[in-house]
Amino acid sequence: MRNRDLSFWLFIMPAIVSLCIVIIVPFIYGLIYSFTNWNGIVATEFIGFNNYITLFKDAEFRASIWFTTKFAVTSVILLNFLGLGLALLVTRKMKSSNFMRTVFFMPNLIGGLILGFIWQFVFISVFGSIGKSLGIEALTGWLSTTATGFWGLVILTSWQMAGYIMIIYIAYLENIPKDLLEAAEIDGASSFQRFRNITFPLVAPAFTISMFLTLSGSFKIYDQNLSLTNGGPYNSTQMVAMNIVKTAFTENKMAYAQSQAVIFFLIIAFVAVTQVYYNKKREVDL
């Protein structure tokens, strides 16, 4: 198909039109609106960087960025450990390894909203009554403090996403030539040495993928946040995505919410680009 063929354009047109209407045009509009006093219907004047200036003074927004960053970094570390650990576990020759794969992956198929509600019950009622009957203070009052809200969210998303990351690592682990590992074993390499010198470098590309997915995924989390803590107590566990939704649709400050959304985009894009760049570089070095 060449550029002058009508069929080329007919084939790609529906996808391009939808991309423009749904993403590109709203994105550009949003960028423009963020410099105005837009109220969702009309914008009467350009106010320059006013929204952005207010934004940097907005303690709640800054807190949400900080909370999201802490959450994302913690989740990425935990998820990659868990994912790789589970993958190493289920790729061993065991009768039940298929069953384990199925189980570990299962939470991934269910929406974050529903899982958040289930875990709300686990944290509040189950933890609470175990804590009470065993006299463990630390298990009571979960989700009512910022710290337990934070760890609640980390536990929920790690449990939900670990199976997904596991699958990515499995794909790479299964591609490692068996004779390579066997040869190393015959040569007397310990299981740790085999992992360090053969397995680890060969699954390095999986780090790129899973770190990219988990990092940008954790930055964008909304459903779990809404259903598990709803930002509470006192908005202290509110992440950026939720802050934007609330500013726009509860407080009706459209232009201001849009300036938050632009900053949000810049953060996500920056994270994604640096990460892919850095990981590609490291892979070559290995």
Added chain:
Amino acid sequence: MKKSKRKLYIIELLGLFLALLWLSPFYLMIVNAFKTKREIFSDVLGLPKELMTDNFVKAFSDLDFFKSLFNSVLITVLGVGVIIIFSSMAGYALARNKSKISGIILLVFVAAMLIPFQSVMIPLVSLFGKADMLNRPGLILMYLGFGSSLSIFLYHGAMTGISNSMDEAAIIDGANKFQVFWKIIFPLLKPITVTVGILNVIWIWNDFLLPSLILSDSNATIPLKMYLFFGQYTKQWHLALAGLTIAVIPVIIGYFFAQKQIIEGVSEGAVK
């Protein structure tokens, strides 16, 4: 060898324990959905003394379950359907056209994946509102816009395995471009279509925020209805858990029948 066999045995036991731990939230959800409010309070871990099916009857009718199931199925099937049709066509055309423009268009689609939903959400809702498109057809169009990037990328990648001589032979036999694609190429793309389908079904079925901004209550999908339902019964865990159990069941049934394809599809989609 005997020692390593025993070691493997211990690892398997640990793994099974971990798997049970992984399932425990579902266990807790199901057993407590059958209890009374008082029993949940007195014994949260054990099996229910008697099965309170009343919880489910109430949750089932409050969730308007068959209607929300129908709404979810409708949105998911239509959304995934249009994504498959138009992304496969675009992926094919972009792969067969080696020009610079084609490369740039693919790059635009891939770059669009960097834009998070919240960054376009507000103007999107406003624009669609002005066009009177805050309804199901509008939602399907949005799913095509948000879903096509990854799907086109996957189809484009899969096209490298299909030789151009296929197209040429069919053209010589008198087929037009559309016939070539739908009769010859599309069937060959079936493995990647399964992957694209699975990834998009998981996404759209569970999507909450976008449909919550678009759909009216009467068109609510399962997650939307679940949100309203949960808000109504906060702290009435026996009812809330029965509702959650009902909401989870369709997914578990689907997973039971297609777990191999689902795991392979997700793996394929992530690693590409």
